[in-house]
């Protein structure tokens with residue numbers, strides 16, 4: 477069986493070796509040495525300045541919204557994983573959808589200003605499939621209207637835009653280290669802050685508000701990454717160049733061998749060093765998608781409809797049509813892409829796809 481992704485598991489001995497340090501320290505959570513080492517290693521790997529590791533990739537969205545959006549209206553994309561919208565609603569903010577760009581699939585920055593009201597406090601946009609939003613235009617709009625910017629960069633691991641880590645854009649960027657993501661700690665995540673004060677606020681918010689054992693800066697919650705999670709990250713990080721190399725080869729095979737007469741692929745924004753995180757293709761119609769999906773499924777190949785349905789249609793938000801997002805969501809399919817997917821399997825996937833699309 478071939479799924480859309482397959483979790484990368486490092487050699488077990490390597491994981492054991494790092495886990496042994498947690499046993500030796502007799503310390504498995506509360507920001508022990510492994511979490512701190514993973515933070516240091518990620519800062520140098522990603523070339524970025526401020527990170528707080530978290531126990532998953534959703535709670536950093538919640539913390540960032542709590543701290544920056546303060547219950548206001550949040551302008552957001554309808555084309556993302558449900559966590560993006562759910563975090564806004566969960567934090568008692570109001571999502572205000574703005575449609576997406578038809579080729580980049582990120583929020584259409586030219587439509588943001590018309591959605592701003594006197595209740596708008598923040599923009600929460602997703603660098604979907606690791607493709608950067610128009611960060612410069614969004615920054616200019618936020619400045620003009622005094623809004624905060626949060627990026628859901630769950631797919632952004634290792635992406636640079638204009639040679640700067642994608643996590644350096646916006647007030648806060650978040651990432652997910654879930655087992656299905658490019659780099660993972662089983663469950664896990666991170667938040668990246670644009671300045672020291674904000675990092676401090678995110679930091680105490682993720683640790684019950686603690687200021688030392690007996691004092692509190694303010695209200696907080698528990699979002700800490702454990703030592704056991706950090707051990708997985710520390711084991712996987714040295715494998716990233718090999719993982720990326722293999723993914724790049726698969727992407728290049730798809731790019732040259734898929735019959736793109738009846739299909740479209742995502743356009744990666746110029747000046748981007750991309751991370752080969754997903755391989756979405758967009759069909760002419762939902763019928764074609766279902767036809768191809770069925771042919772692949774028959775051969776035990778299971779691509780996924782990331783992201784369907786369009787988030788403005790899921791029922792816990794105000795309904796408003798988002799024509800481009802709804803069009804894309806009904807027609808987009810992510811093909812299998814992971815380190816360890818064999819050349820033979822990639823060829824089979826392409827052959828079935830090209831044969832079934834006619």
Ligand SMILES: *Cc1c(COP(=O)(O)O)cnc(C)c1O
Nearest residue numbers: 532533534557559630652653654
């Ligand atoms: C995976 C994902 C999340 C949630 O991350 P978890 O680590 O699973 O909590 C949020 N946003 C997007 C766009 C995602 O793909």
